[in-house]
Structures are given as C-alpha cells and as structure tokens.
Amino acid sequence: MTVSLLASGSKGNALLVCCGSTRLLIDAGLSARELCRRLDLAGVAAETLDAVLITHEHVDHVRGLGALSRRYRLPVHLHHATAAALADAQRPEQILEFDSGDELVIGDLGVRVFPVTHDASAAVGFTISGPFGKLGIATDLGIATRLVAEELRGCRGLVLESNHDEELLRDGPYPWPLKQRIKGTHGHLSNRDSAVLLETLCWPGLETVCLAHLSETNNHPQLAETAAHEVLGRQTCCQPLLLVGRQDRPTSWSV
Numbered sequence: 519m520t521v522s523l524l525a526s527g528s529k530g531n532a533l534l535v536c537c538g539s540t541r542l543l544i545d546a547g548l549s550a551r552e553l554c555r556r557l558d559l560a561g562v563a564a565e566t567l568d569a570v571l572i573t574h575e576h577v578d579h580v581r582g583l584g585a586l587s588r589r590y591r592l593p594v595h596l597h598h599a600t601a602a603a604l605a606d607a608q609r610p611e612q613i614l615e616f617d618s619g620d621e622l623v624i625g626d627l628g629v630r631v632f633p634v635t636h637d638a639s640a641a642v643g644f645t646i647s648g649p650f651g652k653l654g655i656a657t658d659l660g661i662a663t664r665l666v667a668e669e670l671r672g673c674r675g676l677v678l679e680s681n682h683d684e685e686l687l688r689d690g691p692y693p694w695p696l697k698q699r700i701k702g703t704h705g706h707l708s709n710r711d712s713a714v715l716l717e718t719l720c721w722p723g724l725e726t727v728c729l730a731h732l733s734e735t736n737n738h739p740q741l742a743e744t745a746a747h748e749v750l751g752r753q754t755c756c757q758p759l760l761l762v763g764r765q766d767r768p769t770s771w772s773v
Contacts, residue, residue, distance in 0.1 A: 519650045521675060522770040523682040524548070524556040526763030530578050531657065533677065534560050534768075537648040540625030542569045544644065544655060548577040550585035559768050565590045567655075568625050570610075572596035573658060574638035575603040584608040595622060597631075599640035618642055619717045629649040636762050637704040645669055653677070653773055657730045660703040662715040666713070667735035670719050675773040677763075678716060680729040680746070681706035682736035688737050706731065717749045720756050728761040 524532040534557065541562055546553055554564045570592050573579055587594050587610035596609040601613050616622060618633040628647040636658045643656040643666065651674035655665055659679060670676065685696055699705050708771035716727060729742045739762045746760055764768050
C-alpha cells in the first residue's frame, strides 16, 4: 500500500491511497486543477481513481470535489448528512452514501468508517485495510474519544491531526471565538493531545506516523515533531518513521 498526503493544512487537504490496482482519494480540498497536478506528482492520473471518500463538508476538504468528480465521473462515498450539507458547486453526480460504523469494499481495499468529534454535519475518520495491513486516518477532531483510539489500534500507518501548539494559539492573532472553536471538543487536536493519542496506539507493527493538518499560523512542524518524539522516546515496542504533512507538496510513504 502506497500513501501520499497530497496536501495537508488549513488551505486544503487530500490523501491518496494505492494498493494493487485500486486508487482511492480521501478528501478533495484543493482546486480540481491542483488536485490533478498533485496526483501527477504522485504518479497517478486523476481518471484512474476508483473512488473519492470524504471526511466532512468543510471547504478545505471538498473545494475541488464537484469539478473533479464530474470531470472524471468518479463515484464519491460520503456520509448522508455530509451529502445534504454540500454546496451545489461541490456536489458530485455519483453519490454513494454511508453511515458511521459501515464497512465498504472498494477494489482491493476495505474501508471502515468511524465518527469523530468536529463541528461538521457528520465528520468521520477511516481505516483502510489491504493485504499489507491497515492505515488509520483521523485528521479533524476536537478530542480523541475511546472509540477513535479503538478504531485506530493495530495500524501499520497512521495519519493523525496535530493542528496547533496551545501557546501559539493562545497568543496568536486569531479572534477569541475562533480560538475557542479550535481548542474546543469539536475543533482540532493540539500537538499535546495528538501525542497522547499516539502513545495509546504504539504497538510492534506501527511503522509510519504522519502528522497532519498543521496550522500555518498556530503551529510549526518542529513543535509537532517534538511532541510526538517525546512520546515515541518513552516506549520501546516500535520505532516508526515520523513524517509531517505539508501544505505545498505531497508527502509519500509505503505501508
């Protein structure tokens, strides 16, 4: 299984997963043109995608969904409440609705859907399983619930939100209501909270951790990495490769 975090951050998010002949795009938060360019960088033509999966309807996750899916006639899997909340410009022609707890089979891959706490209609995370193991994706959540931790156990690869440094957010330029939203239970995980979740997910088979959705205003890659390294340094069961997703270019690895 090859994973490419095509873009990650407040300005747009997209993740490509390839296994065998199956190619899945999770979220489409860049323009259709930029999504095609990032896919080309990852060695995949947009027309060869098997499906698109959407975590929630915020524009940084669906900006190019309508144009991309209509241009290439791509089936789009998303929660029924998310489908109802989409703006007309982002609405695909081929909608396949799911519910939290559903298990999907798309080509060579199995996809399990689990709910996360975020201020959207029905935000979800995914685990994606194939012949080479399981990938866990949780990138927009205010708190890591017991259910989230349980769903992410046993993954060989993890894509985890590490959105903000608590002090940078507190002292930064955002208005107070926005700060409250970000650090609330339906906002985004801080570096510290992401590290606490990561500590519960360490096991001998964990090979790669990619920190995602970093704020360009309220975080810095080194701060996110430091928090994760502190947790990883306290355990001896695994030594995963630690990566940080970028807004400006893809980050790729194999599971």
